[in-house]
Amino acid sequence: MGHMGLQRRATERAGKGRRYAGIGRFAVSAAIVLLGLWLLQRLLMPKYVSDVVEGALIAEYYSEEKDHDVIFIGDCEVYENFSPAVLWRDYGINSYIRGSAQQLIWQSYYLLEDTLRYEKPDTVIFNVLSMQYNEPQREAYNRMTLEGMRWSSSKAAAIAVSMTEEEHFLDYVFPLLRYHSRWSELGAEDVKYMFGSPKVSHNGYYMRVDVKPAENVPEGRILADYRFGDNAWEYLDKMTALCRENDIRLILVKAPSLYPYWYDQWEEQIEDYAARNDLLYINFLELADETGLDFSTDTYDGGLHLNLSGAEKITAYMGAVLRQETGAADRRGEEHLARVWEEKLAAYDREKERQYEELRQNGGSDEL
């Protein structure tokens, strides 16, 4: 028995050892696989630093201190036309823009929902241009808006309603599946910014100082139906309700961009909606005299978007409206916030100077 028992125990020990070795091997292999996939994903995802920087805007919000009085929500008509730095410098209003390229209204709604997880601003300003879209549009724009969002039920819902037919939810969960073939176009930036990239916006504002005057702006083509779609209305209603539930003042704006064309019929529908829901609606297209906007100097792409000069003009006007209509407080006396903004304004001015310098070096060319 003694000998047999020892032998059996030795066999059992060896079996146990093999099992542990197997489990260890599996754990190490799984770790290598997952680490490899994570590194590849970091490498292959677009970095949006020196090209198509709009893709970086949404994610930058999360590294901010969340104590904003005003949140702008919308597409390029907010992140290129309003400058939070001016609101702070001139009015002491702490604001942030949660906007991205062709940000659809349901994406704006879910971004607002997402924002409310972190803070409760006094005012939300929504730009209404995206009311023109009733269906998902383009995958590339979806990516720029949705990839930057942190995971939450809002992000999942935003993805679900935004996907075009060719897209798949799993591609958002594992972006490596989407960008797997980018290996053939990798550049030095992809390696440099693999684990983090510098900020490209100023509280969500994308600065451009160059000038391309608006000339021969085309008239809008005739549409078969000028009514906004049900989907768009549904999300505007939801946004209005969400603001109301959270005791937030919702202001609708139409930025002064000359194109895409803003039809009178669209204007009427928004005016009606604002009146029905007791919302302030400002159409900057009709306020050129008040804002002092001049499309021969204040746009960098012929009237589609404003340059810094234009953005600062209409932001100054917006600040006055906010002070008057919402009673937004001047917070420049708050020490901590003032310090934060001091740094931000310094960065803002440095970027402004850098762009003007680049413009000068380009021999006076009006494009960067």
Add this chain to the structure above:
Amino acid sequence: MLFTSYSFLGFIAVLFLLYYLIPRRMQWGLLLIASYLFYFIAGPSWLLYLAATTASTYFAARRIQEVGERQKAYIKANKERLSAEEKKAYKVKMKSRQRGWMLACLLLNLGILAVVKYTNFAIANINGLLRLTGSAARLDFWDIALPMGISFYTFQALGYLIDVYRGTVAAEKNPFRLALFVSFFPQLIQGPISRFGDMAKSLYEEHAFEAKRFCYGLERILWGYFKKLVIADRILVGVNTVIRDTETYQGAYVFVGMLFYALELYADFTGGIDITIGIAQALGIQVTENFNRPYFSKSVKEYWRRWHITMGTWFTDYIFYPISVCKPMLKLSRSARARLGENIGKRVPIYLSSFAVWLATGIWHGASWNFVVWGLGNWAVIMVSQELEPLYARFHRRFDVRGKGWFKLFQVLRTILVMSCLRTFDCYRDVPLTFRMFGTMFTRWNWHILWDGSLLGIGLSAADYVILLAGVAALVAVSLLQRRGSVRVRIAARPYPARFLVWYGLFLAVLLMGAYGVGYDASQFIYNQF
């Protein structure tokens, strides 16, 4: 649910998990549910066709079995009473009843197949004839969808029926078990066309989880995805560009398109079969191999013994042999020998039977004249090379090249070229266009496109060509290694880090170099449509 979709991967992952968690006696039931769910997702109404084929085959096979058993019982009970002639007459009578059941079931199922697959082809031909006769009358085309994999599951079911009739397998008593054999989802859409006798045991028996077998299955699936996503779906863009714009892409482009299509088809079909067999293996089920490195064949005849093997053996067993030995054919053979001499006369039944087989093979592949001509083209090449055998023999007696490496390589390349030429009928819209495009290879002299960068203008970038070259190199290397036995077994014998590197490397190759996701068209497997 495409094999290459995320939903399919999720589907098999859940299935694998459940399969080894539930009581083993319920495993085949789970597979049946999974198979019907898979088919339901593809097209809910198609389930009716599948169910009709299964039910009719089950019923007819059971009747055939019962008639056979009744015959045995009757003869046993009346062994003393019946004379030899009476016994024979009774057997003939019962055989005739069995044949009746078999023919009825064959007619029904081939009828269904013919109606859904060939009605519009027939209408197109009738309309063509009406046009030729100057008549203004036209028949309307039917708006009827071809149920996925109908050619495969119909042939599998009918193979089982004929085997029961021949007495090589016993009729399955449980209709649900037969339903699983007919609908087993991995092979439902592109084969292999399994035989009941080969598959039934492993399909219905209980399977404990075996890590090694399971891993082998996963490895085979991965290799299948490599072929499909890295090679087939990548080269697809180039093939489509060339064959869709017939005005621009002529001459050498046709040659390139033809070779690219041959590669695409091989990677696509064998990749799909690898996935099928891999899934089955992970479930512990044995599915017959369908390929044996066909592009290493030295003749077209050999190629067809090594390509889509289960279809070839199906046609041989259920069409070629029955036709060869049927009474009219034997009579014709005798008559031919008497009139044309022994040498030629004995070949007549073989040629006619193989003509029927290749005609059926062509039609089975698709409802168009392209496939008919393609099938008969194969027949012609095989018959001509058979007729030239004496000439080859004389050549080889005079020049001893048979064992030389370069000659083998020449034979392999010749087979690839001939098969690629025949495959052009798959590519173009109709037969005249195929001939016209083929002809441009000799009339439009633009072979400079092979080296002047023009091939970068057919939708494939330099990176695509690099991947394709690497992919083909991997295919050839694996095929060469397979000649000395299973590659997976040999990899399994290596130390763990080496194994890990190989399979993780292959996984990353599929993940990073596969043509899938946004920007790539999700491509059906080519054989899904047959």
